[in-house]
Amino acid sequence: MSNLDAPSGFNPVGKIGSGPASKMSEYNVTNDDIFQGDIVKLASGVIVQGAAADTAFVGVFWGANYDDSTGKPVFVNQIAAGQAAVCFVYDDPYQVFEIQGDGASAQTDIGDTADIVVAAGNTTNGISGMELDSSDIGTGANLRIVNYSKNPARSDIGSANLLYEVLINEHLYK
Secondary structure, X not given: OOOOOOOOOOEEEEEOOOOOOOOOXXXXXXXXXXXXXXXXXXXXXXXXXXXXXXXOEEEEEEEEEEEOOXXXXXXXXXXXXXXXEEEEEEOOOOEEEEEEEOOOXXXXXXXXXXXXXXXXXXXXXXXXXXXXXXXXXXXXXXXEEEEEOOOOOOOOOOOOOOEEEEEEOOEOOO
């Protein structure tokens, strides 16, 4: 059976260790087009979309609040470039996320590292298109693979598009 091919960036699923449940922190955002599930970093004091070449990620963008032109508060999954807003970021360095891989996988990948692939988000639903770069498992550094998804439609080890459970390995607060 093959895995469903439906990239959706990073989705929080748990936490490594003990402590309070996962929560989000507020940050300012003004510079980038960012989608729910995108990995993000700080640049000049605001949140911007991360890239595979980055080494100090803050966490994962989950949405933003701002007042529209009529003064009405708005919550969105995607924030357009240049829109000043308060955004919500899962920024705990021990937060576990699910993310789809872009290629084949193996049981031996658990414990290895990999980079991300930045792809365009979906402007209709505001969801990220980021994936784990399966081609550099063991040599990339952005993410640490801790397990595979328990979702039966997305957990066929050896097939492409597997959902990995990962930690952000190159986290600013680690």
